[in-house]
Amino acid sequence: MRAISKTQTRPDLLNDPIPATLKKMTIPMIFGMITLMMFNIVDTFFISLLGTDPLAAVSFTFPVTFTVISLAIGLGIGTSAVIGKALGSNKIDEARFDASISILVAFVLVLILSFIGYLLIDPIFTLLGAGQQVLPLIHEYMNVWFIGSVFLITPMIGNSVLRASGDTKTPSIVMGGAGLINAVLDPLLIFGFGPIPAMGIQGAAIASVIAWGVAVVIILYVLIVKKRLLSLKAGSQTVIGAIRKMLKIGLPAAGANMLTPVAMAVMTAMVAHHGPEAVAAFGVGSRIESIASILVLALSMTLPPFVSQNFGAGKLCRVKEAYIGTLKFVMIWQFVIYIILIALSGFISQMFGKEQAVIDVIKLFIYTIPLSYGLQGVIILSNSSFNALHKPMNALFLSAIRLFVFYxxxxxxxxxxxxxxxxxxxxxxxxxxxxxxxxxxxxxELEALSRQSLKECTN
Structure with a gap:
């Protein structure tokens, strides 16, 4: 199997100009994520048409579904960090083997977590504050979601492999394609069409599972046939060694990511004391946050491969310059987004709220929390950069400090x-x-890694 070509169109993360490189990597990710997240908003819109109880039921599922997704994200972070450093050190065969083992291990771990969640639906959601009127609706959604979540892991880890190699265009296409499939199927399965029966919020879950299944087929074809980034030829490596490398970063990263849905669960429980209308509005606000923070989320996927490869090559000056420059840009960008959200607050709240109480809470959300999205971006990018530097415990502690000391x-x-x-x-x-x-x-921490190298950095 030949080494990855240096002449392909992906950016050279070790030598190309930093702003241009990050821009070239991030723009495709933004388009892919916009497609995916916009259709998540469409998903929320269609469910909101079913009434306040279905919208509240799906809002209760966010912390739980995000727990499983956070495990996948964390394992993807570990995969990307390991492969990025190997590629930066020009160890191509090692990167391919690590990628293959990472996909297999992640699949097994998500399967176990989803199975446990499936068995414990009632106690979990009762603990979150879900009442008897929404528990049947939660079952309709989560029974399907848990069973199908195993199809979610392969595209997520596969996309991490591609991003670690500098290819962000293909992951954006896969993400966007899955989002498009989900959006097309949502109204058909939720409300029914012709011979297709109306399945309510269960239809939304089925649409997601189908979209993930298609993404599995596409990503495996790209990785195995087109990009040739997977191989089970161990060479001098061992399976246990590859697993340890990935989990050393992936498990703390997953733990850090899982703290976020824990915080969401606590927040949802606090909001639940203000009534189901407040929970429904908070769920809408969470979706708004995913759209408003799309640039930060895209950068959290493109900055780490840049950091990992340059870390592997010993180019810490480029790491520091990229990190600080990215934070400055994010702070300005997110403030502009906040102003836009304020201007559109009336339209957004009317679009998703069918009751005045829901509309009022959506407006309140928009006027307060989005003001801190730039600061949240600093936290997210610092966290992901810690993982890219193979400092996963720092990222885990930072997440714990944020959630349990401050947030x-x-x-x-x-x-x-x-x-x-x-x-x-x-x-x-x-x-x-x-x-x-x-x-x-x-x-x-960056300065502690190589004081001599960073003394040469341009201020």
Whole structure:
């Protein structure tokens, strides 16, 4: 099997200009994620047409589904970091073997977690505050989602392999394609069409599973046939060694990512005390956040491969320059997004809220939490860069500090002092303090890796 060609169109992460390289990698990811996330918004819109209870039921599922997705994301982070460093060190065969083992291990781990979740649906969602009126609806959705979630893992890990090699165009196409399939199937399966019966929110789950299944076929074809990035020829490596490398970063990264749905679960439980209308609106706000933070999320997938490859090649000056430049850009960009959201708050709230109570909470959400999205971007990019530097425990501790020292405590105090308004303001303040900690910590760790190299960096 030949080495990966140096003449292909993907950017040279070790030598090309930093801003142009990150731009070339990030733009395809943004388009792919926009396609995927816009259709998630469409998904929420169609479910909202079924009424407040179905929308609240799906909102309750977010922390749980994101737990499984977070495991997949974490394992993808570990895969990307290991492969990126191997490619930066020009160890092509090692990267291929590591990629193959990572996909197999991730599949097994997600299968186990989903099976446990399937067995514990009632106690999990009762603990989250779901009432008897929404539990049957949650079952309709989650019974299908858990069974089909095993099809989600292969595209996610496969895309991480491609991004680690510098190819962000193919993952964006796969993500966008899956989102398009999901969006087309959503109204057909939710409301029915011709011989297709109306399946309600269960139809939304089935649409997602079908889309993931198609993505599995596409990503395996790309990795095995087109890109030749997978191989089970171990060479001097062992299966156990490859698993250890990936899990050393992947499990802490997964743990860090899983803390986010834990925080979402706690936040949802606090919001639930204000009624099902507040939960429904909070679910809409969570989807708005995914769209508003799309550039940050795209950069969190493209900056780490850049960091990993340059780390593997010993080019830490490029790492520092890319990190600081990206944070400056993100802070400006997210403030502009906040202004746009304020201007569109009336339209957005009317679009997704069918009751005045829901509309009011959506507006409140938009006016408060999105102001801190730039700070949240600093946290996310610092976290992902820690993983790229093979410092997964730093990323895990940073996530724990954010959620359990700042974000949730401040939100709780705000809720006690000023109700739902105070809860949202407290969460935003939590992002501020965590952003300051994350920036100082990452720069300090980067300098500790190679003081001599970083002395040569241009200020």
């Amino acid at each position: 949730l405590p401040f939100a709780y105090i705000g809720n006690e002092l000023a109700g739902l308004t105070g809860l949202f303001i407290g969460a935003a303040l939590g992002n501020l303090f965590t952003a300051l900690v994350s920036y100082k910590w990452f720069v300090k």
